[in-house]
Amino acid sequence: MGYYIDLEKITIDDYRIRLETAYLPPSRMVLKDRLKERFGYFESIGIKNVKELIQILKKKEKFSELQKAECLSGDYLILLLRELNSTLPKPVKIKDFSGISSETISKLENAGIKNTVKLFDRVINSESRRKLAAETGISEKEVFELTKLTDLSRIRWVGATFAKMLSDLEVDTVDKVTKADPIDLHTRVNQLNKEKRIYKGQIGLNDMKIVVNIAKDVPLDIKY
Template sequence: MGYYIDLGKITIDDYKTKLQSAYLPPSRMVLKEKLDERFEYFKNIGIKNVKELVQLLKKKEKFAELSKVECFSGDYLTILLRELKSILPKPNKIADFTEIAKDAISKLEKTGITNTQKLYDKVIKKSDRKNLADSTGIDDQEILQLTQLTDLSRIKWVGATYAQILYNLGADTVEKVTNSDPVDLHVRINQMIKEKNIFKGSIGLNDVKILIESAGELPLEIEY
C-alpha cells in the first residue's frame, strides 16, 4: 500500500460521504455545502475517484473553467484542493526530529534517507529495521523510534514537533492514535505543550478529532 493512502481507490461517492461526517476546521466547513450538487457535477464530467479529482483541479485551465460553474462559485475549489492535498502530507525531514541523535541523522543522510517517506519502506518489517541498524550502525531502539515517528508523520497535519509530542505521550503509532479517546488525548497533548513550553497556544479538541479520524484512514503496514 505504501506511505500514503491510494487516492485512486477512494471513489467520488466515498469521498462525498466522508465529507458529510468529517471533522473540519471552520475555514473548511464550506466543503459540506451543496455536496450532492457539486459531486454529481464531478461525476457527470467523468471523475470517478479522488486521484482523478486532484489531477483535474491541479490543471490551471480546468480549474479556471470549473470556477465559472455556478455551484463552484467563490473559494470552494481552492479550499477543496487544499483539503485534498492535505490527505498526502509533505514528509517530515529526519533532521527536524530534535530528540534523534545528530549522529544517527547523519548516518541516514549518507545513505540518502533524508525524510520520513524515504525511510518508510526500509522500516516496515522487523527484519528491515534490523538490516538498517546493521548497515548504518544506528542503535536498534533509535531505529524503532524513527519508525514510530515516521508512522505518525503520515497523518494529516502532523509535523515533526507534533509527531514527537504524540510519541512521548505513548500514542506512538498510527494505530494507537486511531484508538485514542479524543478528549483524553486533547487534554494530555495540551498539558505537555504547556509543561514543556513547546510552543505558545494550544491544540483544539476539533483538531484532535481530525487527527484521530485521519489516522483511521491510513493503511497499517508497519510490523511492531
C-alpha cells in the first residue's frame, strides 16, 4: 500500500516493452535505440526490476561501471535515469488545487499536511477520513473531495489543474480513469477546457490515451 507505483513489480523486461511503445519527447527518443541489447545487459548482470535499476544508476561507483559496457554510455544512462525518475509523480501542493478554501488549506497545514503525499495516508479509507474531518474541523464532504484529487494526482502527468478537470467530469478516481474511453474523455476534457478556458491549447488524444494507460499502473489503495 502506498502513494506511488510499486517499482519492484515492474521487471526490466516489462519496462523495456513499455519504453518501446512510450511517447517520448524528441530529446529522449534515443532511449528507444538498441533496447533489447541494453536491457538484456541489465538483466545479465542481475538487475531484476525498475527499483533496482534506479538504485544502481544513482550510485556513482555502479554508474561508472555500467557506462564502461560496450552497449551503454554515460549520456544514455543519465537520460534513462531522468526518464525512470519521472515514473513517480511529484506530490501536488494542496494550495494548488482550485476551489479549496484558504481556511481548509490552513487547517490541513496545521495538521502537518501540505501536499498529496502527506494527505494520502490520512484519507485511505472512510474511517481515516472521518478522523481527519473530526481532527481538523473540515467537513467530511470536503475531505472526500480532497481524497479524490489526491487519488488522481498519483497518476503520472496529472497535476493539480488536470486532476480538478477530471474531478469536475466525474472521472474522479484512478479506477474511473483506467475504465474511461480515451476518445470520449478527450472530447469531454476539451469541451470543458473550451467552456472554462483552463488551458490555452487543446489536450491531444495521444496524451489522453497515455494518461488512461499509465493509470492502470497505479495501485487502487484508496477505498471509497
